Amino acid sequence: MTPAALTTGMTTTTAGDVDVAGWTDRYTHAVMDTFGPPQRVLVRGEGPYVWDADGRRYLDLLGGIAVNSLGHAHPTLTAAISAQLGTLGHVSNFFGTPTQITLAERLLGLLGAPAGSRVFLTNSGAEANEAAFKLLRRHGGPERPRVLALEGAFHGRTMGALALTHKAAYREPFEPLPGGVEFLPFGDLDALEAAFATGGAQVAGLVVEPVQGEAGVRPLPAGWLAAARRLTAEHGALLVLDEVQSGMGRTGRWFAHQHPHLGGGVVPDVVTLAKGLGGGFPVGALVALGEHAATLLGRGQHGTTFGGNPVAAAAALAVMGVVERDGLLAHVTDLGAWLRAEVQGLGHPLVAGVRGEGLLLGVVLTRPVAALVAARALEAGLIVNPCTPEVLRLAPPYVLTRDQAGDLLAFLAGLPADLGADVGDPA
Known part of the structure; x- marks a missing residue:
């Protein structure tokens, strides 16, 4: 049996080859069939x-x-995770840690965040978008029940994130979902303007991906985000950018909306991140920008057990360090x-x-x-x-x-x- 087989508990055939069929059979009998056979x-x-x-x-x-983002088994990333886990692996969010605080500061710096901006660290993109949905509800209250999203959007599969996700096959088995979400045609500026022209004062926010991944890698048309920023600001709504897939260097900028032809200098109110942030270690973030960010989700209004744990934060810091260094x-x-x-x-x-x-x-x-x-x-x-x-x-x-x-x-x-x-x- 090979060393890899020993460390992973593989069985082997009489010829010494790994019993792949056996693994697949075990998968189908032990793992829930949400993804189909591997x-x-x-x-x-x-x-x-x-x-x-x-x-x-x-x-x-x-x-x-x-x-x-750094491929598999990157030595800097694996060393950072191992060193942190050997020092301090997990504490509750009753306490702060140096890696947690430093990661929040680094994200604010990469976004050029104005004074008052704050970070909420999560475990995944869905969790970051779930927090964004709650933040919009806090911002809008009963007077602003409308939340705008785009056709083709994918923001996750938890109930709030799923409410923002457009694909019917994902949504329908779990309806009724949290209400108030309206889907606008992708990249249609006239439809966006019309959504604000009729009841703009009731819009809590607009949630969009600068580049839609699940829908076929579709960047928003040039000028669309700038118009979205103008309209949301004029009507007191928040602009939320889901950079879970497109952020952290994936498009050649730290964030896709920093490309001139995509964002044109737009400063959003909220950015959600995950995926490439940890390079394979689960970590996500919600970044709220501006002077009111600290009050959008107040004490006791949201939480997470593992979000911002020292190991996840160390992984994210290592990824950012390698991206810059190399x-x-x-x-x-x-x-x-x-x-x-x-x-x-x-x-x-x-x-x-x-x-x-x-x-x-x-x-x-x-x-x-x-x-x-x-x-x-x-x-x-x-x-x-x-x-x-x-x-x-x-x-x-x-x-x-x-x-x-x-x-x-x-x-x-x-x-x-x-x-x-x-x-x-x-x-």
Whole structure:
């Protein structure tokens, strides 16, 4: 039995190979079927690669869905987590810790937060958005029951975050959800203005992703966020930016709304973060900006047992330190632009184009065959995500190189031009 097998409790066949079928069977009998059967059983990772229980290597171009910003088993990150856990692992939020306080200060600094801004640390993006929903209710009260979100939005699966999420298949099994949420057409400025023109004084806030990930990697049109900031300010509503997927360097800036063509200098009232913040360790944050931030969620109005624990905060600080030390924001920008141009330059009849920013990219297909392409990619040793029938989502680690990304280009170039032709054109 291999050392990896010993440390993970794997069984082996008589030939000495890992019993992958046995792991899959155990999964189906022990793990709730919320995700379906696992595509592979993964046992270790290094850099942008992971290995399955069969010993096969895969280039991880999804990064745990935009989580593993530094790849797998990054030495600085693992050392920071180990050192902190060996010093102080967890205390309740009756107490502060140096890592917790420093992380909050660093996030405020990266956002250029004005005086009075405050941070609430969480465990995940859904929890950060749940806190944002409660904050909007506190801000609006009964006089402002309306909360605006966008079609295609994904903000999480807890009840408040789910109320902000647009997809009917996610919402309907759990209705009735918290009320008052209205969905506007994505990127439609006229619809946004109309929503405020009729009952703007009743709007508590607007919640948007600068780049929608789940809906197919869709950046908001240029100027839309600036208009949203103007309208929310004019009507006393809050502007909440969900940067859970697009934040912490994923697009080549610390936050996607800092790109001139996306945000144009917009200063939101609230930003929610998670995913890449901890590089694989669970941590999220709600950052409230401005002089009233400290009172938006007062004492006893919200809480979390594990949020802001010393180990999670140490992980986040380590990730930010490596991104700065290794110049990864510039690398993400350069590699993303190169990869986008190379994919489009293939001229493959299945590829209609590429959209997104930095290393949050969507390869748009000419037919609704993303799931088929993703399955073929997995067989070829590449992990990508068919986030919609027509779009492959790429969110690889920031440490990915051009040579490594070349495997994706070779795979796409080798796809049959008529792949899935019987599926027909996308609706």
